[in-house]
Amino acid sequence: MREPGAGRFEIRLSGSGGQGLMLAGKLLAEAAVHDGKNAVQTQSYGPEARGGKSKTDVVISDGEIDYPKATSVDVLLSMSQPACDEYQDSLRDDGVLIVDERLVSDVARDDAVRIPFTALAIEECGRQLFANVVALGALVELTGAVSWESLRSAVLARVPRGTEDVNEKALAVGREAARKVSRG
Amino acid sequence: MREPGAGRFEIRLSGSGGQGLMLAGKLLAEAAVHDGKNAVQTQSYGPEARGGKSKTDVVISDGEIDYPKATSVDVLLSMSQPACDEYQDSLRDDGVLIVDERLVSDVARDDAVRIPFTALAIEECGRQLFANVVALGALVELTGAVSWESLRSAVLARVPRGTEDVNEKALAVGREAARKVSRG
Numbered sequence: 001m002r003e004p005g006a007g008r009f010e011i012r013l014s015g016s017g018g019q020g021l022m023l024a025g026k027l028l029a030e031a032a033v034h035d036g037k038n039a040v041q042t043q044s045y046g047p048e049a050r051g052g053k054s055k056t057d058v059v060i061s062d063g064e065i066d067y068p069k070a071t072s073v074d075v076l077l078s079m080s081q082p083a084c085d086e087y088q089d090s091l092r093d094d095g096v097l098i099v100d101e102r103l104v105s106d107v108a109r110d111d112a113v114r115i116p117f118t119a120l121a122i123e124e125c126g127r128q129l130f131a132n133v134v135a136l137g138a139l140v141e142l143t144g145a146v147s148w149e150s151l152r153s154a155v156l157a158r159v160p161r162g163t164e165d166v167n168e169k170a171l172a173v174g175r176e177a178a179r180k181v182s183r184g
Numbered sequence: 185m186r187e188p189g190a191g192r193f194e195i196r197l198s199g200s201g202g203q204g205l206m207l208a209g210k211l212l213a214e215a216a217v218h219d220g221k222n223a224v225q226t227q228s229y230g231p232e233a234r235g236g237k238s239k240t241d242v243v244i245s246d247g248e249i250d251y252p253k254a255t256s257v258d259v260l261l262s263m264s265q266p267a268c269d270e271y272q273d274s275l276r277d278d279g280v281l282i283v284d285e286r287l288v289s290d291v292a293r294d295d296a297v298r299i300p301f302t303a304l305a306i307e308e309c310g311r312q313l314f315a316n317v318v319a320l321g322a323l324v325e326l327t328g329a330v331s332w333e334s335l336r337s338a339v340l341a342r343v344p345r346g347t348e349d350v351n352e353k354a355l356a357v358g359r360e361a362a363r364k365v366s367r368g
Binding site: 042043 | 229
């Protein structure tokens, strides 16, 4: 993987509607700004987004971001099989593919990172709606796309009052799962 | 104003954080898809977005949208003075500037459309959080950016259950305010 910080870094979050990926993209972008960088988030609607697929791109850069659409994806998160099928070709050869292990069974790359984000969210945080934050915790641990402290600040600033603790737990669950994968 | 549907049509929604402009952009984009078009929504974070300014761009086109950032804005909505100051230069000469009359007092263009969206939301819908939907109703009435029926469908599909009626009222309040301005 290219190192984040070496110019433009592209992250694509994909899955199906209702998985909270737009919010996850916003949190990543806000964390990047905490880190002193620029970020642009884009989502497409229309034929590309049909069939239950949801996708948002976050481009992070030290400099100005002239072209906000991801063109050569460094990190692809796929939380559904149709999204993985659709977008895995957009990933760079040296990019990182991260998938929800229970929701994406068929992956073209041998080096894909498989973590059961949704199952972990249910088991550890009580509700599957935390799967997006679990996935963010893992993605940032695996890639260093943003600093951990900035991610944590962005999440805590944005989530509904009273849910700070469970969101912080979701981040930690994702981070821990990523560490096990990395070691494993 | 250029007619929507003649190729690429760019809408910029600007104001301050918490005014619901990201959601408004999403609703516009979804309405455009209802109309059979493509749409891309972009938001920038970082220096450009600092100082309490919030902005989202929605590009609508019959064809593929290669460059998702707005470059020549057809319609600019400004819900705060700093946002209007920052973005009014991005508007085409034949573009339409729509501002919240009570929140934006200083406008460079004589032909700006001034409607008190936030005051109307409070008076007619009971809460200022409906100002974004009031503004959408007016923007669509003034510009025809998307069809009314598609806008209504997008809003009703997306808002929290139980708030359909008040959101439909907010749309109608915005539409009526725009009609009065157009006639005036």
